[in-house]
Amino acid sequence: MNLDRETISYLRILHGLYNTTVMVMFFYQGCLGLKIRKDRKRNNLLTLHIVKRHRRFGPFLALFGVAGFFAGLTLVYIDYGDIMKYPIHLLVGLAIVSLVSITFIISRKIKGLDSPWRTPHFRIGIVILVLYCIQIFLGLGILL
Numbered sequence: 001m002n003l004d005r006e007t008i009s010y011l012r013i014l015h016g017l018y019n020t021t022v023m024v025m026f027f028y029q030g031c032l033g034l035k036i037r038k039d040r041k042r043n044n045l046l047t048l049h050i051v052k053r054h055r056r057f058g059p060f061l062a063l064f065g066v067a068g069f070f071a072g073l074t075l076v077y078i079d080y081g082d083i084m085k086y087p088i089h090l091l092v093g094l095a096i097v098s099l100v101s102i103t104f105i106i107s108r109k110i111k112g113l114d115s116p117w118r119t120p121h122f123r124i125g126i127v128i129l130v131l132y133c134i135q136i137f138l139g140l141g142i143l144l
Helices: 005-041 048-078 087-109 118-143
Strands: none
Touching: 005 048, 005 118, 048 087, 087 118
């Protein structure tokens, strides 16, 4: 596929905007999860609508994150013919996608209030958020 430089430039910006939006949605998801965790630790009555929103939104968010990674991978391949053009950005993105996938799998194992899978889900979620911040910073370095 041979796209002109202007189209590639717009697609790069679109990729960045899309993934920034996904990152913001991950932070929102993290806030929901943190509220659920705090309420559960304090033995407060869990707000059922927040729990449902967190559970319903998670799989879509995981899919959006993976889609953003593959869109970027495709874009770099089309533009340069080499996915290793930006190796650190690629590796951080791969780490995010891997951890999002692991978190999704772990979330399916969480059953009941005392599930031992809750803490790994929480900790990996924190790492994902940190990596997203790093990834956005790296992506801005590529764009600018």
